[in-house]
Amino acid sequence: MIDYNANILLIYTGGTIGMVENNVTGALEVFDFGHLTKHLPELQRFRFHIETIVFEPIIDSSDVSPVHWKRLVKLIEENYDSHDGFVILHGTDTMAYSASALSFMIENLQKPIVFTGAQLPIGKLRTDAKENLITAMEIAADKDSIGNPVVPEVCIFFQNYLLRGNRSTKVNADNFNAFASYNYPILGKSGIHIRYDQSKILKPDYEKRVRFHYLMDSEIVIFKLFPGINQKTVEAILNAEGVKAVVLETYGSGNAPRYEWFIEALQDAVKRGLIIVNITQCEMGCVEMQRYETGRELLRAGVVSGYDATVEATIAKLMYLLGHKYSREEIIVRMRVPLAGEMTRFDEREI
Structure with a gap:
């Protein structure tokens, strides 16, 4: 029996990261996230228990609306107590909007919600998808010396940088370094190790409960x-x-x-x-x-x-x-x- 050290919920909404190229037709198809650890054996070294949920149908990030944000919040609420962290795979075009929305819709969040994606599909040889996904998983599972999550807020991890979700914006459509946080310092940076700036990470009130909100008005x-x-x-x-x-x-x-x-x-x-x-x-x-x-x-x-x-x-x-x-x-x-x-x-x- 495997002794898992973290339970992570992976939610795939759509976007470039989750596509693989069919060797016969050349068409892009949805990656089989149900067999994630088989395709990414590196994850097994972390001893994470990973559950996956794939949106049906998957959505292009250009089609994202408050309806999808509410669905994400509902999935997180339903799985909140049984998981240590959440990774959301999302198209890059509206990722900053979605991360911002969830930061308000989930009040007093006490666990990591890490958005990530890719500029190239996970099935491409030069893809940035694997590194983004593996590191996002590690961030979602990281705990401090007393067992609290290291990053208990909604964030975006992309190309070595961990950014506050509602401080982020997409700045590049072509390069792997697609996101920036101009008016707030980065929360962390990955290299040989992931180095967090604890002074910049939000601190929740662990004496109060997390609250989930669903009312949004887009007028x-x-x-x-x-x-x-x-x-x-x-x-x-x-x-x-x-x-x-x-x-x-x-x-x-x-x-x-x-x-x-x-x-x-x-x-x-x-x-x-x-x-x-x-x-x-x-x-x-x-x-x-x-x-x-x-x-x-x-x-x-x-x-x-x-x-x-x-x-x-x-x-x-x-x-x-x-x-x-x-x-x-x-x-x-x-x-x-x-x-x-x-x-x-x-x-x-x-x-």
């Missing part, structure tokens, strides 16, 4: 500014039927045009109850609307700062808060503070 639009944007376009976006929140991608540290019609359009939208969250178009940096007069105009119009959050995390957080039917005032308060490590704590000068 949100992303509004990216560009030079020459006209009044008709702005008003069409801000008056779109059913929209409850707008993620406004501004320039630099949160700046936008000071056209009178533009500011008035924002003010009117806010008065109607629309929530407008300001995030920067820059890869690195933070929204500081008090820094320049253009930003202060947005503050006076009622726009809320998104600070240094990614667009993926901002979208997922708004979906979560809107889904729980918080009032506009309550949502604004919660958008200003980190719920799952998704942003740097707000600057009190903006309150």
